[in-house]
Each structure stands twice: as structure tokens, then as C-alpha cells.
Amino acid sequence: MKVDKSLKNLTLWLLFIPTVLLILGVLDGLLQVLFRAGWIQNTEALGIEYYQGLTLHGVINAIVFTTFFAVAFGNALIWYALKKPINLKVAWLSFWLMVIGVVFAAYAMLTGQASVLYTFYPPMKAHPLFYLGLALAVVGSWVAFWNWIPVYLQWRRENPGQKTPLAVVGIFATFIVWQIATIPVAVEVLFMLFPWSMGWTDSVNVMLARTLFWFFGHPLVYFWLLPAYVMYYTMLPKLTGGKLYSDWAGRLVFMLFIVFSIPVGTHHQYADPGIGSEWKFLHAVFTFAVALPSLITAFTIAASLEYAGRKNGATGTFGWMAKLPWFDTNRWLVPYLLVGLIIFIFGGISGIVNASYNLNLLVHNTSWIPGHFHLTVAGPVFLAFLGMSLYMVSKMTGKPVQLKGFATIVPYLWMIGLFTFSTGMMRGGLHGEPRRTNLGLTYLNPDSPFYRPEWEPYVIITAIGGILMFTAVTIYFITFFATFFSSAKEEAKLEFPLSEAYHEGPVKALANFKPWVTIAVVLIVLSYIPVIYDVLRSTTRSAPPYDPHNPAPLVQEEEEYYDEDFEEEEFEDEESAVIGEDEATNTEESATESSSDETQQTGAE
Amino acid sequence: MDRAEKQALAWSIGILVLFMAAIVAAISGWGITVPDCITDVEPFEEGQLIQHDDLHYELQMVAHMWYFNPGQIELPVGATLDIYLTSADVVHGLHIDKTDINMMAIPGQISYLRVKFDEPGTYHFLCHEYCGIAHHTMAGSIVVKSPEEFQPEDMGADEALNGAAGETEEELGNES
Numbered sequence: 185m186k187v188d189k190s191l192k193n194l195t196l197w198l199l200f201i202p203t204v205l206l207i208l209g210v211l212d213g214l215l216q217v218l219f220r221a222g223w224i225q226n227t228e229a230l231g232i233e234y235y236q237g238l239t240l241h242g243v244i245n246a247i248v249f250t251t252f253f254a255v256a257f258g259n260a261l262i263w264y265a266l267k268k269p270i271n272l273k274v275a276w277l278s279f280w281l282m283v284i285g286v287v288f289a290a291y292a293m294l295t296g297q298a299s300v301l302y303t304f305y306p307p308m309k310a311h312p313l314f315y316l317g318l319a320l321a322v323v324g325s326w327v328a329f330w331n332w333i334p335v336y337l338q339w340r341r342e343n344p345g346q347k348t349p350l351a352v353v354g355i356f357a358t359f360i361v362w363q364i365a366t367i368p369v370a371v372e373v374l375f376m377l378f379p380w381s382m383g384w385t386d387s388v389n390v391m392l393a394r395t396l397f398w399f400f401g402h403p404l405v406y407f408w409l410l411p412a413y414v415m416y417y418t419m420l421p422k423l424t425g426g427k428l429y430s431d432w433a434g435r436l437v438f439m440l441f442i443v444f445s446i447p448v449g450t451h452h453q454y455a456d457p458g459i460g461s462e463w464k465f466l467h468a469v470f471t472f473a474v475a476l477p478s479l480i481t482a483f484t485i486a487a488s489l490e491y492a493g494r495k496n497g498a499t500g501t502f503g504w505m506a507k508l509p510w511f512d513t514n515r516w517l518v519p520y521l522l523v524g525l526i527i528f529i530f531g532g533i534s535g536i537v538n539a540s541y542n543l544n545l546l547v548h549n550t551s552w553i554p555g556h557f558h559l560t561v562a563g564p565v566f567l568a569f570l571g572m573s574l575y576m577v578s579k580m581t582g583k584p585v586q587l588k589g590f591a592t593i594v595p596y597l598w599m600i601g602l603f604t605f606s607t608g609m610m611r612g613g614l615h616g617e618p619r620r621t622n623l624g625l626t627y628l629n630p631d632s633p634f635y636r637p638e639w640e641p642y643v644i645i646t647a648i649g650g651i652l653m654f655t656a657v658t659i660y661f662i663t664f665f666a667t668f669f670s671s672a673k674e675e676a677k678l679e680f681p682l683s684e685a686y687h688e689g690p691v692k693a694l695a696n697f698k699p700w701v702t703i704a705v706v707l708i709v710l711s712y713i714p715v716i717y718d719v720l721r722s723t724t725r726s727a728p729p730y731d732p733h734n735p736a737p738l739v740q741e742e743e744e745y746y747d748e749d750f751e752e753e754e755f756e757d758e759e760s761a762v763i764g765e766d767e768a769t770n771t772e773e774s775a776t777e778s779s780s781d782e783t784q785q786t787g788a789e
Numbered sequence: 790m791d792r793a794e795k796q797a798l799a800w801s802i803g804i805l806v807l808f809m810a811a812i813v814a815a816i817s818g819w820g821i822t823v824p825d826c827i828t829d830v831e832p833f834e835e836g837q838l839i840q841h842d843d844l845h846y847e848l849q850m851v852a853h854m855w856y857f858n859p860g861q862i863e864l865p866v867g868a869t870l871d872i873y874l875t876s877a878d879v880v881h882g883l884h885i886d887k888t889d890i891n892m893m894a895i896p897g898q899i900s901y902l903r904v905k906f907d908e909p910g911t912y913h914f915l916c917h918e919y920c921g922i923a924h925h926t927m928a929g930s931i932v933v934k935s936p937e938e939f940q941p942e943d944m945g946a947d948e949a950l951n952g953a954a955g956e957t958e959e960e961l962g963n964e965s
Binding site: 227233235238299301305307308389390391394430432433453454455456457458459460461464465468469472473475476479480483484487536540541542543544545546548549550615616618619620621622623625626627634636687689718721722723724725726727730731732733734735737 | 790791793794797798801802804805808809811812815816821822823824825826827828832853854855874878879880882884886887889890891892893895896897898899900901913915916917918919920921922924925926928
């Protein structure tokens with residue numbers, strides 16, 4: 185169908201901005217592996233401090249790039265699949281909220297005032313604009329989702345008894361999970377961290393903030409993964425010349441993700457205190473439940489690909505694999521999805537290791553963990569998003585993809601790099617190599633007393649993998665920008681390669697989101713009430729803010745370490761508490777305004 | 790739903806149940822478990838090693854930006870160590886090499902795990918959660934010595950500390 189001009193401009197901006205930022209994000213990724221291998225032995229490179237770069241890498245790649253893409257993909261896919269326009273004014277509003285949010289957060293990160301990593305665990309404090317920016321970006325993505333709801337409801341009124349297109353079910357599942365899961369992190373950011381970083385409150389409950397973060401943090405990965413699943417179910421079968429094996433299975437899978445994506449967050453907190461082990465175990469059970477839709481997907485997609493292969497003339501048990509268009513440059517999008525599926529086999533298996541309760545103690549916070557999640561978010565998710573970004577730019581502008589050969593080999597080179605990288609990271613992790621650590625300065629520095637020579641081979645393998653990944657994505661950037669800035673040769677179209685289904689199957693129970701959302705909410709309440717209760721009853725004190733550069737708190741809490749005798753002198757206590765508050769405000773202000781050097785001085789006093 | 794789909798679903802559920810059973814076996818059979826919710830331990834601000842009897846030690850460890858207190862520990866072979874961990878400032882982590890000890894140090898919380906050292910040698914430990922600009926310098930070690938080499942006075946477990954140990958044990962029972 186013909187593409188609306190405003191939708192086209194919106195989509196191009198939504199894809200162009202994160203792709204440009206991604207250049208910085210992946211450059212930081214490259215620097216990480218060089219720092220870790222000790223090949224860069226410094227606290228900074230190219231003017232970016234190690235932990236600042238790690239923050240940029242996580243926030244840009246995992247939050248900004250993914251959220252912008254999901255919104256762009258959803259806007260266009262809803263319009264195309266329902267053949268109904270969305271309200272573009274609201275869609276642009278959502279865009280501006282997200283852009284302003286990213287500008288705020290980027291300012292805080294690039295000026296070195298938010299080196300708190302993408303998990304921003306308090307009591308390490310970032311610049312208030314970092315929290316505000318992230319919150320605005322999330323609200324922007326909510327607005328985009330709210331904008332689709334009336335379109336969908338109207339479509340249902342106009343098409344009674346018709347099945348909702350599977351692509352729409354998938355996008356709605358993605359954003360229903362996102363909508364529910366971002367509420368706890370919004371509470372954390374807006375009611376706990378933002379006022380605290382402004383100096384309006386003195387301290388935060390660290391364990392509660394952490395728990396609210398992971399309440400959001402695991403569903404976040406399904407927010408990344410589900411748009412890729414939408415492509416696997418609704419587009420890959422057609423692109424390979426086949427049909428979706430089972431439409432019914434696809435619908436079931438998306439509903440199961442709504443149900444089980446969220447009550448699983450404490451599997452990131454197995455090693456945390458403050459949460460009863462029985463509740464951690466319950467979350468482990470739900471985590472295994474959320475593996476089920478992925479296993480169903482593995483079967484259904486493999487069956488769809490086998491169907492395509494046999495239609496293309498394959499015989500024998502495995503012959504269909506050879507008959508898939510692995511290297512067809514006219515179908516360059518196929519490898520972005522197929523290769524992602526191969527990577528995800530290993531991402532899924534290593535994820536089950538992480539989810540396995542006590543087994544998690546072997547790998548928690550070691551480099552195994554980033555080794556694992558690069559096989560998911562930097563595997564199927566990243567490749568699907570890169571491929572679909574290029575596809576959407578090309579279709580909507582009528583500009584044929586430039587350098588198709590380059591575009592086709594990117595996923596393969598990426599896979600080789602990623603497997604090398606993750607092998608190094610995961611093997612090192614099993615030997616205790618930590619994640620999030622500038623290893624080159626100490627643990628991988630032969631002159632340091634902390635030198636751990638047993639990690640040498642793993643960091644070298646990781647660095648080689650990282651360099652290959654960087655090379656692959658550089659080739660992608662060349663193709664993307666060459667296409668973006670070429671001239672239009674075809675008719676600009678709004679079009680997605682949506683597949684037909686081979687088996688239809690019963691869909692009555694799957695026709696409506698309401699029962700599934702209700703079950704999800706019940707499970708979330710049941711699984712999180714005891715967790716929050718445990719956290720609150722086990723917390724003995726809240727914590728003042730800290731600058732990552734300085735071991736002294738930014739707010740001096742005089743009432744923090746009372747002697748029991750001291751409490752009897754109530755009057756004096758109140759007075760000192762008041763003085764403490766004044767000082768707190770002053771320190772806070774000077775910390776916010778001044779450079780990090782001055783902050784250090786304040787802390788040293 | 791055709792036959793192949795049903796089979797695939799049954800296999801998927803079967804595999805997940807099997808994995809879950811393996812976890813339960815590891816909990817109940819070998820007692821490998823994760824940190825729990827602790828409300829009955831008095832918060833502490835100073836790190837110390839307390840000897841309860843010949844081979845039973847208690848470690849109260851405080852993580853700071855950017856060191857562990859205590860950072861060097863000596864134990865005899867066969868020692869069982871009860872680790873209580875907290876943080877004085879930001880979030881830290883503790884991973885002891887060649888053991889199952891992997892836990893978070895969180896301000897306002899006390900984390901507990903137990904470990905037994907059966908082999909002599911040096912067990913490196915480090916902070917594995919980003920805790921600021923010098924995070925990569927935050928490490929220490931436990932040296933486990935054979936009975937001949939082990940000199941209890943080396944580790945500074947003097948009488949005062951042993952006195953404190955008795956007190957802490959009482960508190961453990963009484964506090965709620």
C-alpha cells in the first residue's frame with residue numbers, strides 16, 4: 185500500500201537517530217574488549233572513561249536502539265496489518281518525548297555525570313537529567329502504544345468475528361509486557377531516584393530500588409525479543425518461500441509471554457540478600473515456564489522452515505536446511521532472521537543455566553552473564569532489528585538496498601564474531617572472571633598484585649570476537665547509510681512480507697488479550713507481594729547518594745550511626761539532624777554544579 | 790494441533806520438568822542454596838573474623854569503596870566459614886574463586902552463605918559488582934593452610950574478638 189508521507193518521515197527519524205547513536209554504542213563495545221584484554225591499559229580511551237563507556241554501551245544499544253526500533257516497527261506494522269491509519273499527531277508526540285529523553289540522558293552520560301551503568305543501582309547517583317531522560321523515553325514509548333489501542337478496537341468493531349492478524353497480536357503482546365513492566369521502574373525512577381538525585385530526599389532503600397529495577401529488568405528482555413519473534417512468525421516463512429506451520433501456536437506463544445514474562449525478576453537476584461529463598465525458587469519455576477513458549481517457537485519455526493525447504497525441492501530428513509535462501513542477495517533479509525535463530529539456540533540454553541537457581545551461583549556477575557545475553561539481545565534481537573531497519577528504510581523511501589552483497593554477509597560475520605566473543609566471555613566466567621570490570625588495569629596486568637594469568641586466553645578470545653563483531657556492524661553501517669542517502673528508484677511503499685498459515689487451529693481462547701492479561705496480573709501480584717514484603721522487613725537502613733568517583737557520601741547523614749546513649753538526648757538530636765539537612769543541601773548543590781574534581785574535594789572534607 | 794506439535798510440546802515440558810527436578814535434587818540432596826532473607830542478625834560496621842571452635846569460623850565482612858574489610862584471611866584446612874556480608878556504601882559483590890560463594894553486598898542488608906575449605910591454597914576473592922571508578926582494584930584472598938603451617942595469632946583473632954563472638958551468638962538467638 186502507499187505510504188503516508190508523515191509516517192514515512194516519522195519512521196525514518198525513528199530509525200536514523202538510534203542507528204547514528206549505535207555507532208557510538210558499538211565503538212564503546214569494541215573499547216570494552218580491548219580494555220578487558222589489557223590491550224588498552226588505561227582508565228579511559230578516546231576521551232571516554234571505561235565505566236562511562238560501559239554505561240553508554242548499555243543505554244544506547246539495549247535501551248535507546250531497541251525502544252526506538254520497536255516503536256517505529258509497531259507504528260508501521262499496525263498501520264499495514266490492520267490497513268488503518270494511526271493518529272500521526274500522537275505518534276509524533278511520542279517521538280519528541282523519546283528524543284528529548286535521549287538528549288537529557290545523553291547529556292548526563294557524555295559529560296561523565298551518569299557513569300552508573302544501564303542498571304543505575306543506587307546509592308550510586310547519576311545526574312537528575314539521566315533519570316528524567318530515561319523516564320521521558322519510556323513515557324514516549326507508552327504514548328506510541330496507547331495510540332494503537334483505539335485503532336485496534338475500531339478494527340475489531342468493523343471486522344466482527346475476524347481473527348486479529350498475528351503480527352498485531354505479537355506487537356500488542358510486546359507492548360502489553362512493556363506497559364506492565366515499566367510501571368515498577370517508573371516508580372523507582374520517579375518516586376525514589378529522581379527526588380533523591382535532586383537532593384529533595386536524603387536516602388533511598390537500595391534493596392527496594394534494586395528489586396523494582398529487576399521487576400522491570402527481565403520483562404525488558406522480552407520487549408527486545410518479541411519484535412524479533414513477530415518477524416520469525418509472520419515474515420520469515422514467507423521470505424523463505426513457505427508458510428507458518430501453525431498460526432495457533434504463534435498466538436499461544438504470544439499469550440504465554442504476556443503471562444510469564446514478568447513474575448520472574450528475582451532470578452536476577454538469586455545472589456541478593458533480603459529475599460526469601462522460597463520466593464526466589466517460585467520465580468525460578470516461572471522462569472522455566474517462560475522457556476516453554478521459546479521451545480514451542482523453536483519447533484514451530486523449524487517446521488515452517490522445513491515446509492519451505494521441501495517446497496523448494498528438498499528431500500531427506502535434513503535436506504530442507506540446504507534449500508533455504510541462505511546467501512540469496514535478493515532476499516538479503518533472510519540471513520538476519522535465520523542466523524539469529526541459530527545464535528538463539530545457544531542464548532536460550534545458557535539462559536536456562538542462569539535461571540537454574542543454585543546453579544546461578546556459579547555464573548552470577550561473572551563474564552558468563554554478558555557472554556549469555558549477547559547471544560540473545562546482540563544475537564537474534566540485534567540482527568532482526570538491523571535487518572528490519574534497513575528493510576523499512578528501503579521500502580518506505582523506494583530506495584533499493586545498496587551493496588546487497590555486503591548486507592547479506594553481515595549476519596554471518598557477526599555470528600562468527602559473536603560466537604568467538606561469547607566463548608571467551610563464558611569460559612572466563614566459569615573461571616571467575618568478573619563482568620563490568622576494567623580488567624586490563626589489574627587482573628590482566630602482569631605488573632599488578634591482582635594479576636590472574638589464568639584468564640589471559642579468555643580475554644584474548646573475547647577481544648578477537650569483539651573486533652570481528654565491530655567489523656561486521658561497520659559493514660552494516662556502510663550499507664545502511666549508503667541506502668539511506670541514495671536516490672529513490674522505486675515506488676515508496678508501506679509493505680511487510682506477511683506469511684500465510686499452514687495450520688490454522690482453534691483460536692477462541694486466544695482471540696482476546698483480557699483473560700491472559702488478568703492471569704498475568706494475578707501472577708505478578710502473588711509472586712511480588714512476598715518479595716517486596718521481605719525486602720522491606722529486612723532493610724535496616726537506607727543509603728545516602730554516592731558519586732562513583734568518591735568513597736564519601738554526597739550527603740552526610742549524621743543520624744545514621746547513632747549510639748544508643750545518644751538517642752536519649754532527643755533535643756540535641758533533632759538539632760543535629762536539622763544541621764545535617766542543611767549541609768546535605770549545600771553539598772548536594774555544589775556536587776551538581778561543580779566538576780567532578782570539586783566534587784571529590786567536597787567529599788574529602 | 791497435529792501429532793508432531795503435541796510431541797514437541799510434551800518433550801518441551803518434559804525437559805523443563807527434568808531440569809527443575811535436578812535443581813530440587815541439588816537443594817535437598819547437596820544443600821546447595823542461595824542467600825535467604827535475614828532479619829535476625831545485628832547490623833555491623835567493622836569487619837572481623839571470629840573463631841567459634843577449632844574448625845568453625847564466622848566472618849563479618851564489610852565491603853567499602855574500594856576494599857574489603859577484612860581483605861586478607863587465613864584459615865586452617867577443613868574450616869567451615871559462615872560469611873555475613875554487608876556494604877558500608879554502595880552495592881558491591883563477593884565472589885570467592887573455586888567455591889560456590891557468590892553474593893551481593895548491599896547497604897542496609899546482611900547476606901549470608903556458608904562454605905567449607907577442604908583444600909589448602911589461596912582462594913582469591915573480588916568485588917564483581919561495579920562500585921565506582923576503582924572497582925577493578927577491589928579484591929582480597931583467603932589463604933587456607935595445613936594444620937602445621939597455620940598460626941592462629943597471625944589472623945588477629947585475639948581475646949577481645951573471641952569475647953565478641955560469644956556475644957554475637959547470643960544476639961543471633963535473641964534478635965528478631
